[in-house]
Amino acid sequence: MKTLLHMQDLTKEYGKEKAVDSLTFSLLKNTSTALIGPNGAGKTTTLSMLAGLLKQSAGTIVFDGEITEDIQKVIGFLPQYPKFYSWLTALEFTEMAAKLSGVDAKIAKQEAEKTLEFVGLGDAKNKKTGTFSGGMKQRLGLAQAIVHKPSLLLLDEPVSALDPIGRREIMNLLKELQTTTTILYSTHILNDAEEMTDQLVFLRKGKLVEQGSMQEVREKYANPMYKIYFISTEEAAKFVEISPWPARQEDSIAFIHIEEEKPVMNEVLHVLAESHLSLLKVERATASLEEIFLQVVNNGE
Numbered sequence: 606m607k608t609l610l611h612m613q614d615l616t617k618e619y620g621k622e623k624a625v626d627s628l629t630f631s632l633l634k635n636t637s638t639a640l641i642g643p644n645g646a647g648k649t650t651t652l653s654m655l656a657g658l659l660k661q662s663a664g665t666i667v668f669d670g671e672i673t674e675d676i677q678k679v680i681g682f683l684p685q686y687p688k689f690y691s692w693l694t695a696l697e698f699t700e701m702a703a704k705l706s707g708v709d710a711k712i713a714k715q716e717a718e719k720t721l722e723f724v725g726l727g728d729a730k731n732k733k734t735g736t737f738s739g740g741m742k743q744r745l746g747l748a749q750a751i752v753h754k755p756s757l758l759l760l761d762e763p764v765s766a767l768d769p770i771g772r773r774e775i776m777n778l779l780k781e782l783q784t785t786t787t788i789l790y791s792t793h794i795l796n797d798a799e800e801m802t803d804q805l806v807f808l809r810k811g812k813l814v815e816q817g818s819m820q821e822v823r824e825k826y827a828n829p830m831y832k833i834y835f836i837s838t839e840e841a842a843k844f845v846e847i848s849p850w851p852a853r854q855e856d857s858i859a860f861i862h863i864e865e866e867k868p869v870m871n872e873v874l875h876v877l878a879e880s881h882l883s884l885l886k887v888e889r890a891t892a893s894l895e896e897i898f899l900q901v902v903n904n905g906e
C-alpha cells in the first residue's frame with residue numbers, strides 16, 4: 606500500500622517542554638489512523654503541525670513523497686473547537702470554506718450543498734449556524750473539512766463531545782469517507798477507535814508509546830484472566846490467601862492471571878469447591894478497551 610504521509614522525528618518544543626517528541630509514523634493511502642492519548646499527550650500539537658498551522662521545532666513531514674511547507678490545499682482539518690460564524694447559514698459557511706480551500710467559486714455552492722447532504726444537514730442548510738446543536742455543529746465542522754475533497758483529513762477529537770448516537774453517526778460518515786480519503790483523527794477514548802480504524806498510535810507525553818492495529822493491541826494487552834466473584838470482600842481476601850496461583854483482589858472480586866492457558870478453569874473450580882467460600886460466579890475475561898488504554902498510556906510510569 607502506498608504511503609500518503611510520513612513524519613520523521615517530528616518535534617515541538619515550548620521552552621524546555623517537548624509537547625511532541627521525535628514522533629515517527631506513516632499514514633497509508635485511504636486508511637484511517639487514530640491518535641490516542643490522555644489530555645496533554647500532544648495530539649492537538651501533532652495535528653496542528655500536520656495541518657500546517659504550527660511550525661515544528663524539528664523533524665520532517667513528507668507528503669506524498671515530497672517534503673512540503675504548504676499542504677493546506679490537499680488537507681481538510683476539523684479543529685477540536687471549530688468556530689462557526691453564528692450569523693451565517695450552514696450553506697453560506699460551507700461555501701465560504703470551499704472557496705477558502707481553493708474550490709472554484711463557480712461550483713463552490715453546489716459542492717457545499719452536496720457535502721451538507723452527505724453529512725446529513727441537507728434540511729438545515731438554510732438555518733443559521735448559531736441555532737445548531739452540538740451534534741449538528743460537529744457535522745458542519747466535518748462538512749467544512751471535506752468540501753474540497755482533500756486527500757488527507759485531520760480531525761481533532763471529532764466525537765468526544767457527542768452522545769453515543771452522535772458518535773456512531775460521525776464514525777459511520779468517516780467509514781464512508783475512508784474509501785477515498787486518508788484519515789487521521791485524535792481521541793482520548795479507545796472505544797471510539799474500535800470499528801473503522803486501521804492503525805492506532807498511542808501518545809504519552811509527546812512520545813509514541815505503542816502502535817499497531819486494534820487486533821494487535823488487543824492481543825498484546827488483553828491479559829486473559831479469571832474473574833471470581835465472591836459474596837463479600839472478606840471472602841475474596843480469603844481466596845487470595847489460599848490460592849495456589851498468584852491472585853489479586855478488587856473489592857469482592859479475585860483475579861487470576863492466565864498465561865498460556867494455565868491454570869485451566871477446572872483446576873480453579875476445584876480449589877474453589879474445596880475452599881467452601883461463598884461464590885457468586887467465575888468467568889474468563891480479557892481487559893476492556895478502557896483498561897487497555899490505561900495499560901498502554903501508563904506503561905513505564
Ligand code: ATP
Nearest residue numbers: 619623624642643644645646647648649650651793
Ligand atoms: P487534549 O486532549 O487536552 O487536547 P492533547 O493531547 O491534544 O491534549 P496538546 O494540546 O497537544 O495535547 O498539548 C501537549 C502539551 O503541550 C501539553 O503539556 C500542553 O500544556 C503543551 N502546550 C500546548 N500548546 C502550548 C503552547 N502554546 N504553549 C506552551 N505549551 C503548550
